[in-house]
Amino acid sequence: MSTVSLRQERLLVADGLLGASSLAALRDHVALSDYRGVHGQKWDRVWRLWDGNPQRGPSVYYDPDRRFDHKVPAYPTGTAMDLLIDAVRTQSALHPDITGVEGVDWAGIYLCPWLYPVGSALSLHQDAAKYTGSFTFFLHLRWRLHWGGELFVYPPADPARLGSLPGLGHDHPWMSDDGPEDDMIADVAVAISPSPNRLVLLGEDRPHRVARVDQNAGAHVRASIAGFFLRAP
Ligand SMILES: [Fe+2]
Numbered sequence: 001m002s003t004v005s006l007r008q009e010r011l012l013v014a015d016g017l018l019g020a021s022s023l024a025a026l027r028d029h030v031a032l033s034d035y036r037g038v039h040g041q042k043w044d045r046v047w048r049l050w051d052g053n054p055q056r057g058p059s060v061y062y063d064p065d066r067r068f069d070h071k072v073p074a075y076p077t078g079t080a081m082d083l084l085i086d087a088v089r090t091q092s093a094l095h096p097d098i099t100g101v102e103g104v105d106w107a108g109i110y111l112c113p114w115l116y117p118v119g120s121a122l123s124l125h126q127d128a129a130k131y132t133g134s135f136t137f138f139l140h141l142r143w144r145l146h147w148g149g150e151l152f153v154y155p156p157a158d159p160a161r162l163g164s165l166p167g168l169g170h171d172h173p174w175m176s177d178d179g180p181e182d183d184m185i186a187d188v189a190v191a192i193s194p195s196p197n198r199l200v201l202l203g204e205d206r207p208h209r210v211a212r213v214d215q216n217a218g219a220h221v222r223a224s225i226a227g228f229f230l231r232a233p
Pocket of ligand 1: 134208
């Protein structure tokens, strides 16, 4: 039985999501999946040039009404990913104010495993409007306080303030850290440690980033499964 550790507007942290056998099965599945660097084909500009080289595993969909065009396995996949999809749907239904209501606001989930080795990060961003929210589930065996890798979640940007910002200049965020991003958020964030068996539900309009996995983590990889709630078409 999971417990709610934090609840804010469009942010929920639930711990103890999966039972021991489900968690072990999911860990095995993630460990045995094939990975590729996120920049394998070309540089993915979601990540900055200094964000290291996270590894991405195979994607699956939850798409009960076949409303999305996809070329990857769909639920039920017959793998341990199904256990997580079930648990995420349950949490979403228990907290519909975070990511919306299944079948009304969102109609599917798109998810995949991620490995963030030491030195990797994901800089500040806001997820695309085609999603009503996202989730992250942490499944490494253990995580220590000074290993970094926290999920930082910021208050929503103030539209009035955004409108008063000077021009964006010519630097794209993935190439330069001199853009206006510091002014786009209130710089008091929630830092969520990537504790094992923890689920984070994140609603739309909440800028976030993954802190760099610290050198202290050494050979411990930040392993997660993350996904998006697909806005109903
Ligand atoms: Fe994101």
